[in-house]
């Protein structure tokens with residue numbers, strides 16, 4: 001996908017006419033390695049060859065608007081009502097983002113009112129719209145010490161017009177949607193409905209996902225806390241497998257379409273022999289297949305440790321016509337419900353090793369929700385706070401239909417349409433996967449890779 005400067009421009013509600021309460025702090029600021037001045041922009045690409053590929057002057061090269069406070073803002077803070085909601089699956093750091101938003105909006109901008117909508121988009125339906133929570137710095141003071149979200153979350157599509165009615169009824173001027181790919185699509189949908197009615201409401205997305213599958217953000221908040229938690233389960237299974245005759249340690253980790261959690265947790269634990277992710281298809285049978293490799297490992301080392309992303313090998317379930325394990329259904333938000341590849345692997349590995357006289361001891365852990373319900377670690381706590389600050393500044397400056405993100409270590413504004421234009425996936429040709437191969441020593445492929453299934457390399 002080729003992107004041009006115009007694709008990266010963000011929508012403004014109008015001219016910024018009010019002095020920002022932060023304007024004094026900004027008078028002497030200019031771009032430096034640690035700050036991007038408000039008129040400057042952050043490059044989309046960061047190699048000499050990529051930049052050389054654009055036959056345009058530097059100011060025309062694709063770039064993002066820098067996030068951060070503006071000297072002049074669009075809204076008069078004293079008349080602003082802000083709304084906040086969290087949607088989709090849980091992610092470490094949700095409470096930290098809520099807390100950061102409330103503190104910035106209340107303490108610095110001194111907005112009139114901050115409302116939390118409960119249970120995701122459901123909180124904007126006519127049935128639930130009055131079940132709001134008044135958010136004050138006092139109310140959110142300690143919430144970062146707990147996982148989850150004090151606002152609750154949900155899946156399921158809601159009617160955009162009904163949701164806009166709720167915003168109008170509560171007099172919301174700026175809405176913060178903390179969500180994943182679904183949440184960003186919902187925010188886009190809301191922005192469109194708001195624009196169609198000619199309303200002056202800013203919608204700002206704060207990208208959230210433990211899967212790290214959102215594009216145009218270096219890493220999503222909570223991802224690091226989640227894979228750190230996953231690492232402990234890999235270590236446990238490795239200890240168990242190593243102590244068992246023909247031990248097979250298998251850990252299944254979340255990661256519907258992207259194997260980042262599996263890849264990072266495996267690197268962090270540094271004890272995995274095999275990592276299986278959705279981006280790289282694998283064959284079970286044949287001399288190059290997974291089962292032969294597992295056997296070889298057990299023979300040589302006495303045990304094997306496998307880290308499995310839940311979305312890996314879904315095609316194998318189809319091939320085996322295991323319809324009862326096959327993820328054909330979708331959840332309330334339209335996300336595919338995955339088939340149980342872990343069951344297939346346990347069965348096939350057990351059968352194979354037994355048949356070759358290496359009856360295994362299977363040690364299996366599915367930490368499931370345990371990795372995403374943890375409290376944000378120190379790094380994610382800082383990251384969440386800074387994203388929240390950037391989101392508050394974007395809203396007060398009248399940006400809309402935009403997400404705040406960290407891109408190449410700078411905080412930027414990304415149009416929501418881009419956030420949902422593609423999925424961030426592990427690139428089989430990228431250096432992350434190369435590190436996994438270097439660490440595990442597993443072959444680049446188990447069996448022949450099918451044509452057309454290789455994910456295209458891209459910006460992420």
Ligand SMILES: Nc1ncnc2c1ncn2[C@@H]1O[C@H](COP(=O)(O)OP(=O)(O)O)[C@@H](O)[C@H]1O
Pocket residue numbers: 087088089120121122154155156157158179180181182183184185186187189208209332333335
């Ligand atoms: N295309 C869409 N239009 C409107 N709302 C959507 C769309 N896709 C998802 N949503 C809603 O966004 C919310 C969050 O989506 P979901 O996929 O559950 O989680 P996440 O935001 O973590 O990806 C859900 O309420 C879902 O119904």
Ligand SMILES: O=P(O)(O)OC[C@H]1O[C@](O)(COP(=O)(O)O)[C@@H](O)[C@@H]1O
Pocket residue numbers: 087088089090155180181182208209210211254255256310331372
């Ligand atoms: O919460 P549910 O509905 O059980 O869904 C689990 C899914 O949610 C995730 O944790 C993250 O998904 P989202 O961030 O898109 O909500 C996936 O890794 C996992 O497959």
Ligand SMILES: [Mg+2]
Pocket residue numbers: 088180181182209
């Ligand atoms: Mg999602």
